[in-house]
Amino acid sequence: MAKEKPQKQRRSLGELVAAIEALIFVSEEPITVRMLIKIINEDRDTVRAALDQLSNEYDERESGLQVREIGGGWQISTRPEFHEDVRAFLKTRPSAKLSLAALETLAVIAYKQPVTVPEILEIRGVQSASSIKTLLDKRLIVSKGRKETVGRPMQYGTSKDFMIQFGLKDLSELPNIEDFEDFVQ
Amino acid sequence: MEEKEEQIVFDFENAKAKIFRESRDEIQLTLGEFAGPLDLLLYLIRKEQANIFDIPIAKITREYLNYIKLMEKLDIAVAGEFLVMSATLIEIKSRLLLPQEPAAEGEEEPEDPRQELVDRLLEHQKFKNAAEMLWSRATVEQAVFTRAPIETDENNMEVSATIFDLFEKFQQIMERRKEEIQMDIQREEMTLAEMITTLRSRLKKAKKLNLLELFRNLETKQELVLAFIATLEIVRTESVRLVQESTFGDILIVVETETG
Known part of the structure; x- marks a missing residue:
């Protein structure tokens, strides 16, 4: 049985936009550009252009959905404006947030990664063991190997889930830490 | 969840x-x-x-x-x-x-x-x-929602399963099994007296019973125990004999004839 060689018909940008929309829709996790390139068999620039157009289309027609880049991939999600309706349907309430201790620890890890427990202690001035455990349990941070220093302490960094839950495209989207230096009297 | x-x-x-x-x-x-x-x-x-x-x-x-x-x-x-x-x-x-030492020539102010x-x-x-x-x-x-998972998303679950997930599942299965067994016991409960009656009436009809076959048809442990005790009881009180026709052979319960 001679397998038909996929004679790639050049697709128009409009068709590509539609195909990409379908792929983003079915992907549970944000789908990466690399994956899109592989599946629709187009070069990076074309895929990027299609993504931009798709995202714009949603914005222009004031859709209840948004197409956006998050956690290193692309995702279709509801717009925050409609959270009350969506919650009413899903019968959910906003889930518990992290404690302030955990958030502070997460901030230190996000900005200083890879970072060890003693380094976190230095900045926070308190032991952070239970916060680290919480963050690991929630898969917001992951271990990044051991530091080649005395005692070979474990190093931590943020995970993809962290970017997704905090609405970040990638880590460079975090505001500069120096901008937080405002000591209000 | x-x-x-x-x-x-x-x-x-x-x-x-x-x-x-x-x-x-x-x-x-x-x-x-x-x-x-x-x-x-x-x-x-x-x-x-x-x-x-x-x-x-x-x-x-x-x-x-x-x-x-x-x-x-x-x-x-x-x-x-x-x-x-x-x-x-x-x-x-x-x-x-402490009084500060004055900074020497060319030295920076002490911190x-x-x-x-x-x-x-x-x-x-x-x-x-x-x-x-x-x-x-x-x-x-938290005000942003993605679509609910579809069936194929389950595939991704497999990747994230750990030995602990497995252990938990196993425990659930065990729990369920426990419940099932409990239900069985309730439904099939039988007293020793009932078992003796059953055994006696079967013996009366057949005159000869193969113990192995008798036990094989019983399902629960409780029934087996009851049947065993019932057999002993019948052997003790009635005129029946346990017969083994060859070494390691099946054991038969035989009703003794009046003349035997």
Whole structure:
């Protein structure tokens, strides 16, 4: 049985936009550009252009959905404006947030990664063991190997889930830490 | 998969103040991991409306030690970090009291003994602000929903299953099995008297019963035990014999004939 060689018909940008929309829709996790390139068999620039157009289309027609880049991939999600309706349907309430201790620890890890427990202690001035455990349990941070220093302490960094839950495209989207230096009297 | 989590509510400006509340639980809660010595110092500096770049160290140290005492009075185990900070403050204070050697020609002014502490406080403050930023980002993100998982998403679940997930599943299966067995027992419960009656009537009809076959048809352990006891009982009280026709052969229950 001679397998038909996929004679790639050049697709128009409009068709590509539609195909990409379908792929983003079915992907549970944000789908990466690399994956899109592989599946629709187009070069990076074309895929990027299609993504931009798709995202714009949603914005222009004031859709209840948004197409956006998050956690290193692309995702279709509801717009925050409609959270009350969506919650009413899903019968959910906003889930518990992290404690302030955990958030502070997460901030230190996000900005200083890879970072060890003693380094976190230095900045926070308190032991952070239970916060680290919480963050690991929630898969917001992951271990990044051991530091080649005395005692070979474990190093931590943020995970993809962290970017997704905090609405970040990638880590460079975090505001500069120096901008937080405002000591209000 | 409902995860029950306690809702932790706090507000950034007043969270530190909770330390003074009289309720003991409240204090322990706030002191937990969040309120470290740096937080306490920042709070005191704000309260005194002091300039962080020119901390009135004597005053702040006194206040700081008061709070440590308060914590002790309230029977809260004071964490080691707080004591280290006390020592640091006292050291800075004593260094400030010492007359400074005038800077020699071409040498830089000696560093203010407070400098290192100020640096740490500023660094700490930055990350507190960053935490606040994360907090608001998370709040926005919680208002955003993606579509519900579809069937094929299950494939991804496999990847994340750990040995503990497996163990948990196994336990569930065991639990379910336990329930099933319990139901069986209730339905099939039989008394020894009933078993003896059954056995007796079967013997009467057949005159000869193969023990192995008799037992093979019984399903539960309880029935087996009952049948065994019933057999012994019948052998003891009635005129039946247990016959084994060959070594290791099947055992038969035979009703003795009147003449036998």
